[in-house]
Each structure stands twice: as structure tokens, then as C-alpha cells.
Amino acid sequence: MSALSPEQLEGLQAFLKDWLRHSGRTQADLRRALQASSIRMPVLLEALQHTYAGEGLTGLAGQLCGIEERWQLEDQAIDTVPAPTAQDGSASLGQLDLLLQEIRSERRD
Template identity: 65%
Template sequence: MTTLTTEQLDDLQVFLKDWLRHSGRTQADLRRALRASSIRMPVLLEELAGVYGRDGLTGLAQRLCEIESLWQGEDQGGEADDQVSASLDDSLGQLDLLLQEIRLDSGEA
């Protein structure tokens, strides 16, 4: 079973906080998407570390893309203003590019 290093967990935490802020989401939103037991960041990181342990970096990036798609679908179902929609599109595009880069690096493309 592969595990994230302390440095990787720190990087993931910084990424998650930035991603949530830019997408207008909260740790509670992420908790619901992950079906985690708590909104506390260590619990959320533990859930994502489990994904990494099972599916590697590609699986982790894929899971984050799935969450972004879920959120985008929720926002499109409601009344979202153009600026929020554009921000979500940008976030999803960035996650897709990250996933593509990871796949290229691992030779899965």
C-alpha cells in the first residue's frame, strides 16, 4: 500500500484549501462529497490518502475531478452567476490538465 509522505500531505492540504477558496466551497462541502465523518482537515486528508493508497496519484486526481464535476452539476442546477460558473469551469479545466499530466508522467496516456 502506497502512502503519502508528510510533505505530500502538506502540499495536498495547501492545494485543497486553495481549491475550496477559489471554487467557493467549504470543508463541509468536501466532507459531503467524500462522505467523511468530519469536516476537520486531518479527516479529509485521511480520506484522500486512502484513495491515494488504493489508486495512486492518478486515482486521487480522478477523485478530485469527480468532486469538481459533482459540484459543477449542483451549481448548474441552481441559480449560479456567470462569475462563479466561469471560476468552476477554470477549476475543472485545471484539474483535468493535472490528471492528464499525471497520466503522461506515469505512462498511462
């Protein structure tokens, strides 16, 4: 396979930015998923271009779909973790608990 053209790279970059924004993720999340060396967009694109060179467009799409699936599973796991309770049995809603609830509700919207 050949490398992505400059126009394709530009389109991929725009797609990634939109995807990350709509999924509530960051370039750091994508870096971890790709096991890239940096969160910088050129480095992330280079990692994806490497996949494209070896597996073509199907491989690239499969990799991104796999990342999306992993993220959804992580989100579901976070949503199923029970909230901690105080010793008297009432719900303990400290600052971090409130923040976590807010984040969860924003991701559902």
C-alpha cells in the same frame, strides 16, 4: 501503494484550501463529497490518503476531478431553477431571492 509523505500531505492540504476557496466551497462541502466523518482537515486528508493507498495518484486525481464535476453540475442546476413569481406574475424578490442572486453572480465571477 504506500501512504503520502508528510511533504505530499502538506502540499495536498494547501491545494485543497486553495481549491475550496476558489470554487466557493467549504470543508463541509468536501466532507459530504468524500463521505468523511468530520470537516476537520486531518480527517479529509485521511479519506484522500485512503484513496491514494488503494488507487495511487491517478485514483486520487480522478476522485478530486469527479468531485469538481459534481459541484459544477450542482451549480448549473441551481442556475437553471426559475425564480418564483408572485400571484400577479411579477417577480418576487424577497430577502432570500436577493441573497441567492448575489451568490450566483459571485460564483460566476
